[in-house]
Amino acid sequence: METKLREGKGSVALRKSEPLRIRTELKAIIYLIPFLVPFAVFYLWPVLRGAWMSLHVWGIQGMEKYVAVANYKKIFANSDFYLYLWHSLYFVLLCAPTVIILGLVLALIINQNIWMRTLIRSVFFLPYVLSVSVISFIWLRLFDAKNGPVNAFLHLIGLPGDINWLTDHRFVWWAITIATDWWTVGFVMVLFLAGLQEIPTDQYEAAKIDGANAWKRFLHITLPGLSKVMKIQIFYQIISSLKLFGQVQIMTGGGPGDTTNTMIRYIYVTGFKKDMFGLASAQSMIFCFIMLLIAVIQFKMTDRKDG
Amino acid sequence: MNKTLLNIIAIVLAILFVFPLIWMLLVSLKPDGVNVYSLSDWVNWSDLNIDNYVKVVRDSHILRWTWNSLVIGILTTVISILFSSLAAFAFSKLPFRTRGIFYVIIVSGLLIPTEAILIPLYETALHLKLIDNIWAIILPGLTNPIGILLLKSFMDGVPKDYIEAAQIDGSRNFRLWWSICLPLTRSAMVSVGIFFFILSWNNFLWPYLSITSEENMILSAGLPTFLSNNTMSLNLIMTASAIAAIPTIIVFILLQRHIVQGVSMSGVKG
Numbered sequence: 001m002e003t004k005l006r007e008g009k010g011s012v013a014l015r016k017s018e019p020l021r022i023r024t025e026l027k028a029i030i031y032l033i034p035f036l037v038p039f040a041v042f043y044l045w046p047v048l049r050g051a052w053m054s055l056h057v058w059g060i061q062g063m064e065k066y067v068a069v070a071n072y073k074k075i076f077a078n079s080d081f082y083l084y085l086w087h088s089l090y091f092v093l094l095c096a097p098t099v100i101i102l103g104l105v106l107a108l109i110i111n112q113n114i115w116m117r118t119l120i121r122s123v124f125f126l127p128y129v130l131s132v133s134v135i136s137f138i139w140l141r142l143f144d145a146k147n148g149p150v151n152a153f154l155h156l157i158g159l160p161g162d163i164n165w166l167t168d169h170r171f172v173w174w175a176i177t178i179a180t181d182w183w184t185v186g187f188v189m190v191l192f193l194a195g196l197q198e199i200p201t202d203q204y205e206a207a208k209i210d211g212a213n214a215w216k217r218f219l220h221i222t223l224p225g226l227s228k229v230m231k232i233q234i235f236y237q238i239i240s241s242l243k244l245f246g247q248v249q250i251m252t253g254g255g256p257g258d259t260t261n262t263m264i265r266y267i268y269v270t271g272f273k274k275d276m277f278g279l280a281s282a283q284s285m286i287f288c289f290i291m292l293l294i295a296v297i298q299f300k301m302t303d304r305k306d307g
Numbered sequence: 308m309n310k311t312l313l314n315i316i317a318i319v320l321a322i323l324f325v326f327p328l329i330w331m332l333l334v335s336l337k338p339d340g341v342n343v344y345s346l347s348d349w350v351n352w353s354d355l356n357i358d359n360y361v362k363v364v365r366d367s368h369i370l371r372w373t374w375n376s377l378v379i380g381i382l383t384t385v386i387s388i389l390f391s392s393l394a395a396f397a398f399s400k401l402p403f404r405t406r407g408i409f410y411v412i413i414v415s416g417l418l419i420p421t422e423a424i425l426i427p428l429y430e431t432a433l434h435l436k437l438i439d440n441i442w443a444i445i446l447p448g449l450t451n452p453i454g455i456l457l458l459k460s461f462m463d464g465v466p467k468d469y470i471e472a473a474q475i476d477g478s479r480n481f482r483l484w485w486s487i488c489l490p491l492t493r494s495a496m497v498s499v500g501i502f503f504f505i506l507s508w509n510n511f512l513w514p515y516l517s518i519t520s521e522e523n524m525i526l527s528a529g530l531p532t533f534l535s536n537n538t539m540s541l542n543l544i545m546t547a548s549a550i551a552a553i554p555t556i557i558v559f560i561l562l563q564r565h566i567v568q569g570v571s572m573s574g575v576k577g
Contacts, residue, residue: 024403027480032398032409034390035455041435042447043416046427053427106320114317122563123321126328129559129566130552131509131527137548138327141334141541147342149330190571234547243422246511251529263423264512271426272516280426288423295418 034167047288054285058278071282076088081283083258084266088242094177094243096237100230102181103188110189111196121193132183132246137162139179140251142165144266169259176247176260184240188233195229196222235298239291263287329553335359335546342541359546368521369550372529379441379525383448384500391454394485396521398455399462400470416452419515432517443517444525448507451508453573455497458544461495462488498569501561501562528552 054071057155058063075081127135142150143165155161165175185272207217223230245264248254253270254261261269267287271280334343336355343349364370397403398410421428428447429438437443469487478486489496514528521532533547559566 021404027406028397028403029405029409031393031480031484035394035413035449036409038390038446038449039413039416039452042428042431043419043424043450044412046424046431047419049430050427051422053430102418109313109317109320112313115314116318120317120321121567122560123325125563125567126556126559127324128570129505129509129555131529131530131555132511133527134552134555137533137544138331138529141545142327142330147344147541149326149343182327187570190567191474194571195357211417239420243420245422249515250534266423267425268512268516271409271429276425278432281310284423284426288419291419291423 033036050281050284050288053278054282058276058281060275060277064278067278071279072286073280075282075286078079080258080266084261084263087259087261088244088263091176091244092238092241094173095180095241096234098177099181099185099188099235099237099260103185103233104192104226106185106189107192107196110193110217115168116250121189124189127183128186130183130230133250135183136247136250139175139182143175143179143251167256169256172252172256172259176251179251180241180247188237190231191247192226195226199225231302233299235294242287242290242294313318328556331545331549331552334542335549337542339540339542342469352478359543360550363543363546363550367533367547368524368529369526369547371522372524372526373550373554375441375523376508376525377445377529379448380504383507385502386445387449387451387454388496388500390449391452391471391499392458392489392492393484394455394460394466396488398430399459399465400483400488412457413452416450425512425516428513429516438517439519439523444510446470446515447513448503448510451503451506454503457499457573458492458495461492465491495572497565498572500575501566501569505566 053063053114055068056066056071103125108125110117110124114120142148145151145162145164148165150165151161151163153161154163163171165171203221203225204217207221207244212220245260245268248260248265249268252260254265263283264287267280267283270276270283314563315544330343333349333355336357336359337343337348337353338356338358341348341354362549398406420511432438432443432447465488469491470483473483475551509527510525511527514525515531518528521529524532530551533544
């Protein structure tokens with residue numbers, strides 16, 4: 001009763017202030033301005049500007065001429081584009097599943113009552129706070145074919161320890177995946193841990209009484225309980241894998257040959273090494289489009305679940 | 308599963324995870340040209356010294372880069388948090404009609420990553436004469452809407468009664484924000500702030516492009532210049548990495564509870 005009364009009062013107040021609407025709006029919008037100014041200049045404007053630039057021949061000196069969709073035609077006619085797009089997708093296929101499975105395994109281990117639990121959790125998470133250049137430097141040397149510890153270790157356990165990790169096209173993507181997994185798995189683990197803590201323990205108790213074994217409990221309680229975090233993680237990992245740049249730029253420079261050139265490195269080389277800003281903008285627009293497509297799919301999927 | 312087995316697996320994994328960092332530290336302390344390859348290299352600590360550190364600090368701008376990273380990180384974080392908090396306050400507590408439109412515009416910032424707008428962003432920075440200036444890194448760092456989303460969800464938790472009571476006392480909006488919403492969301496601001504600082508500290512691609520002179524670089528973007536510098540040996544490169552990593556590791560150890568909380572909070576939302 002009381003709440004109803006209060007609601008009634010609120011709406012009356014709102015109706016009363018209607019003539020002053022513009023003032024109410026401005027009084028609120030002024031709080032958004034500090035954020036909106038840099039947001040408009042360094043996000044909204046570049047997005048629109050990029051679309052405009054992609055229709056031009058554009059050098060580092062500025063606009064040269066309007067060419068309509070010629071840049072896009074050029075990109076789609078060039079086999080490099082499909083190759084680099086495939087490389088980016090290939091990395092998604094390697095990195096996203098491995099990092100999610102490994103993160104889940106680590107979270108399940110840490111969620112048990114093990115020795116030195118906090119310390120071990122910190123160790124798993126620690127690499128995540130390092131910058132991409134530090135982790136790339138470390139793994140660049142760890143994977144060194146002659147003096148690297150990775151090959152030394154393989155040698156020690158009796159495997160052929162003479163793999164050219166970063167210069168052999170069969171191994172280079174695995175090398176980058178291993179480095180990336182080591183770097184980011186702690187983040188995945190922390191999110192799964194938060195998800196695990198939200199699963200009520202009485203469900204496990206009940207399942208135990210019903211005689212469900214550990215595997216069944218994992219399949220029927222843990223996994224469904226983590227579905228929300230899992231969904232967020234899958235999309236997050238797809239997007240961050242598509243954005244791959246630092247690791248390949250530092251560890252391989254896109255090599256051997258073109259093997260590890262990705263979408264972002266393609267844009268970087270076209271724009272900043274070849275000074276073709278217009279063409280690179282068109283490539284960026286295609287990349288934007290892919291990102292938006294993923295966002296739409298994600299939105300649709302989470303929407304259906306809530307409804 | 309067997310308890311002891313699980314413990315052993317956890318410890319083995321932890322050793323594997325920490326191995327690259329220990330190796331980095333060990334190599335960084337070995338004299339130039341000495342490898343850490345066989346087991347005997349590992350246990351021989353007699354030749355460890357800090358000559359490499361002296362050399363890297365003397366011959367490069369690495370301390371300058373660390374300082375730049377710190378200044379940029381702090382400025383980006385503090386300004387971001389204040390701006391995000393103001394906007395979150397408007398979305399959470401002020402009744403206005405265009406709120407929905409503005410909210411959608413701002414949240415759209417989550418859709419397209421910086422990587423996808425590099426070229427026009429560079430062009431914009433060029434026009435504003437920001438290239439090779441630390442503000443070229445700070446200003447685009449203020450456009451991340453995640454802070455607004457997170458702080459809004461915390462401000463939604465500030466009881467209506469507090470706001471109404473203050474309004475009856477004649478407080479203006481700004482005071483409502485400054486003396487009620489800001490103090491009550493302090494812990495959320497710390498978590499979001501840590502998240503922003505890590506993002507800024509580790510930001511690579513944009514600083515790598517927008518900073519052209521060596522003394523204005525930040526740590527993450529400056530390190531790769533060691534690779535093109537042929538006089539740097541394996542050990543010195545590891546020393547440079549260690550210099551970049553050690554402050555981060557120390558801060559992590561000191562603040563790990565907040566860091567893990569901040570990262571998981573932002574991750575669940577994003």
